[in-house]
Amino acid sequence: MRKIGIIGLGHVGRLLAHDLVIANKTDQLVLIDRDDALAVGLKTDLENAQTALNTRTKIILQDYAALRNVDILITTFGNSSLLKKEQMAELIRNGEAVREIAPLVKQSGFDGIVLNISDPNEAITAYLQQQLALPTEQVIGIGTTIDTARMRQSVAKAAELSSQNVSGFVYGQHNGDKVFAWSTVTVNGQKLDESINGHHLDQNQLRINADLDNWYTFKGLGYSASAIVAWTLKIISAILGDGELSVSVAIYQPQYSGYVSFPTLLNRNGQGHPLLFNLYPVEVAAVKTAVGAIQQQLTVLQQGGKIND
Numbered sequence: 001m002r003k004i005g006i007i008g009l010g011h012v013g014r015l016l017a018h019d020l021v022i023a024n025k026t027d028q029l030v031l032i033d034r035d036d037a038l039a040v041g042l043k044t045d046l047e048n049a050q051t052a053l054n055t056r057t058k059i060i061l062q063d064y065a066a067l068r069n070v071d072i073l074i075t076t077f078g079n080s081s082l083l084k085k086e087q088m089a090e091l092i093r094n095g096e097a098v099r100e101i102a103p104l105v106k107q108s109g110f111d112g113i114v115l116n117i118s119d120p121n122e123a124i125t126a127y128l129q130q131q132l133a134l135p136t137e138q139v140i141g142i143g144t145t146i147d148t149a150r151m152r153q154s155v156a157k158a159a160e161l162s163s164q165n166v167s168g169f170v171y172g173q174h175n176g177d178k179v180f181a182w183s184t185v186t187v188n189g190q191k192l193d194e195s196i197n198g199h200h201l202d203q204n205q206l207r208i209n210a211d212l213d214n215w216y217t218f219k220g221l222g223y224s225a226s227a228i229v230a231w232t233l234k235i236i237s238a239i240l241g242d243g244e245l246s247v248s249v250a251i252y253q254p255q256y257s258g259y260v261s262f263p264t265l266l267n268r269n270g271q272g273h274p275l276l277f278n279l280y281p282v283e284v285a286a287v288k289t290a291v292g293a294i295q296q297q298l299t300v301l302q303q304g305g306k307i308n309d
């Protein structure tokens, strides 16, 4: 039996719940939010939706104890409207949410895989791992998955190809010290310093275009959900046993003694092997800078940062 939990039923959590039910990706779904009316509304809507389906997902509401035998717990708590003010504005609030949620998850006896979406992603993932006291392999964050997808799409558009032809990764810190590791990027096996499909690609412009996608999404919608949910579903499939997936996710990287977004092979056990590329020295230095920035945020969280506004 497949069982998934979601904590936080805002834009991301509720779209994810919808897709899991519609595509029959789980047998049981535990839904939790601090807003009772929102949780009840979502459960009712999803149960009504199932009248049009030939499949059935059992929905369990607001019950931390039901997380005991969950395979994957997706954390999507937060307040994404704060991002309009400042990219790291959720740090303190989401730190408080971790301190509220973690004892309840622990008490349930949960021993599955945590996939954290909440931001600032790497620091909140690291803090969740510490507060849940689970092995690092079991606690991963979505990290720079979307940044990587946007980078590949930016390269693909410039080369007039589909993004399936592009490989390579963004390392570091989602929405912060992102490291576009151009040394890892290839288009059908060709490095970017060669002419690609008749185009000479400018890395600065590629980066600007990738970042612009984020800007347009937030300016128009005020949040982002579709891309993150699509990649979360791909990761869930890999963890539930459909094979292995290489993504740039927030993992504990012993080489850097901390959590950082790093290309990794995900499989049934959660974090599989980190993928080790020969980065340019400037890229290694940038990853170290990102690790330092993530560690600073983690220190704020560990010191019990409080909201003073």
Ligand SMILES: NC(=O)c1ccc[n+]([C@@H]2O[C@H](COP(=O)([O-])OP(=O)(O)OC[C@H]3O[C@@H](n4cnc5c(N)ncnc54)[C@H](O)[C@@H]3O)[C@@H](O)[C@H]2O)c1
Residues within 6 Å of the ligand: 007, 008, 009, 010, 011, 012, 013, 032, 033, 034, 035, 038, 076, 077, 078, 079, 080, 081, 083, 090, 094, 096, 097, 098, 100, 101, 117, 118, 119, 120, 121, 142, 143, 146, 174, 223, 224, 225, 228
């Ligand atoms: N890493 C990425 O690429 C990426 C992309 C999109 C969103 N995000 C992040 O994901 C998180 C969710 O985004 P969203 O747009 O759905 O946010 P949202 O503000 O729409 O919803 C957050 C939900 O979390 C709930 N919540 C807050 N604290 C809680 C707690 N202690 N216990 C239970 N529920 C709690 C709120 O009631 C709300 O329903 C945010 O942190 C956002 O920044 C990350």
